[in-house]
Amino acid sequence: MNTPQQQIDYTKLKTDISQWATELGFAQVGISDLDLSEAGEHLNRWLEKEYYADMDYMHKHGAKRYHPEMLVPGTLSIISARLNYMDTDVKPYQTALAETQKAAVSRYALGRDYHKLMRNKLKKLAQKIEHAVGELGFRVFSDSAPVMEKAIAEKAGLGWIGKHSNVINPKAGSYFFLGEIYTDLPLPADEPQSFHCGSCTACIPACPTGAIVAPFQIDARRCISYLTIENHGVIPEHLRSAIGNRIYGCDDCQMVCPWNKFTEKTQEADFSPRQNLDDIELLELFDWTEKEFLAKTEGSPIRRIGYQSWQRNLAVALGNARTEPAIVEALTNKLDGVSDMVKEHIEWALQQHTQN
Ligand code: SF4
Structure with a gap:
């Protein structure tokens, strides 16, 4: 009762x-x-x-x-x-960002x-x-x-x-x-947490694409998390270089936040990296077929973006990687058999290697 x-x-x-x-x-x-x-x-x-x-x-x-x-x-x-x-x-996110031939994946994913x-x-x-x-x-x-x-x-x-x-x-x-x-229980509310950013503004210039247009104001149209995850279309060309090797989301604003020196380790073993996603070559990921993508991202949030966006993001990251014959070859080999949207990003990536 x-x-x-x-x-x-x-x-x-x-x-x-x-x-x-x-x-x-x-x-x-x-x-x-x-x-x-x-x-x-x-x-x-x-x-x-x-x-x-x-x-x-x-x-x-x-x-x-x-x-x-x-x-x-x-x-x-x-x-x-x-x-x-x-x-x-x-492996820390900072290290992932510095290794441009490898993928940088937002830690939550x-x-x-x-x-x-x-x-x-x-x-x-x-x-x-x-x-x-x-x-x-x-x-x-x-x-x-x-x-x-x-x-x-x-x-x-x-x-x-x-x-x-x-x-x-x-x-x-x-x-x-x-x-x-x-x-529907009338539980007594807690006191709201007071604001402690103070005069710090470290996250604002740290955003690679300038998406924090003012404190507390994020322009999603410039945000790498939006561009690589929510957005299923073209990534605007003027933002592609700044994306670097970030193939899924972006943690830069959190990485520079001084409060994250207090980060607590998760108790969930399930949040540990799968498929070596914290330390994996872009070329290895770009080589995945759609079938492999679906199998290897089973149960991962990455699966939600779909194979097209996955290929698009990798093409952009490969365009930003250090030029290597293997990268040019892999990009060239993928030109056929991809959608027009993905193809546009691969062509852009190839241009980055031939222009330099
Ligand atoms: S880096 Fe952290 S503490 Fe500094 S302004 Fe941004 S959110 Fe606030």
């Missing part, structure tokens, strides 16, 4: 939720109320400036993004959770896709709560719906939104995933 809500000690329940979350491998959880009006204003200003590139879904769902009770009627509070993903034993893993953990946490209090109205999210994850995490006390737009925790830096449980 359900426990009547008035008999629930919500302060104790919060402590229990935190304990259960730790047992499930989360680094931290916090509680946010539903007032995301400030984040909604920031979003609307960003949309007005057309910084969303062709991510039209950012427009969809209207105010549901910053009105959680409209997205999931009956919601009274949000549990925000963070899960560390950095395997601190892998080296191992297993986090979406399902995160949602499964959140469901387990919700089940533990349900076991304690009785039937619970809830929905779990992880980068899967119009949810303002970063603003919710900030309100829940998990960190502040830095000038590069990622959430920074003062004890753990920014290399973590976020997930949420929208719940």
Whole structure:
């Protein structure tokens, strides 16, 4: 039988939720109320400036993004959770960037896709709560719906939104995933995390393509994460050189952030690199057939971009690599049998080697 809500000690329940979350491998959880009006204003200003590139879904769902009770009627509070993903034993990202014949992959994408893993953990946490209090109205999210994850995490006390737009925790830096449980429990909200970027602006000039156009303002049209992951079309020519060997995402703004000296090692073995993605030659990846791509990226977030974008990204990176006969040969050999979109990038890459 359900426990009547008035008999629930919500302060104790919060402590229990935190304990259960730790047992499930989360680094931290916090509680946010539903007032995301400030984040909604920031979003609307960003949309007005057309910084969303062709991510039209950012427009969809209207105010549901910053009105959680409209997205999931009956919601009274949000549990925000963070899960560390950095395997601190892998070859550092800085080293990957310096080795231009090799691939630089955003650290979050080296191992297993986090979406399902995160949602499964959140469901387990919700089940533990349900076991304690009785039937619970809830929905779990992880980068899967119009949810303002970063603003919710900030309100829940998990960190502040830095000038590069990622959430920074003062004890753990920014290399973590976020997930949420929208719940019909009136859990007491945590204190929002205060802002600690101070006068630092290190991430702004560190962006290779100048995508951080002002503090907290990311122009997705210039962002390498957008260009190599969300974008399925042509990468603008004037941005290709600056992409270097970044074939999937970009961590440069996080790499220079002083708070990441506090990075916590992930507890998830599944986030360790697969296919040697932390230390692999571009040519080896470019050689993968579509069948190999699909097999080798099974369960990886990289699979989501599809083979065309994969080939496109590798062509750009090979165009930026040091000239070698093997690179010119591999690019030339791929000219036939690829789509016009990929072909355009291969031709550009070949030009980089013949012009120098
Ligand atoms: S690099 Fe500096 S300005 Fe950028 S997010 Fe980190 S602390 Fe804030």
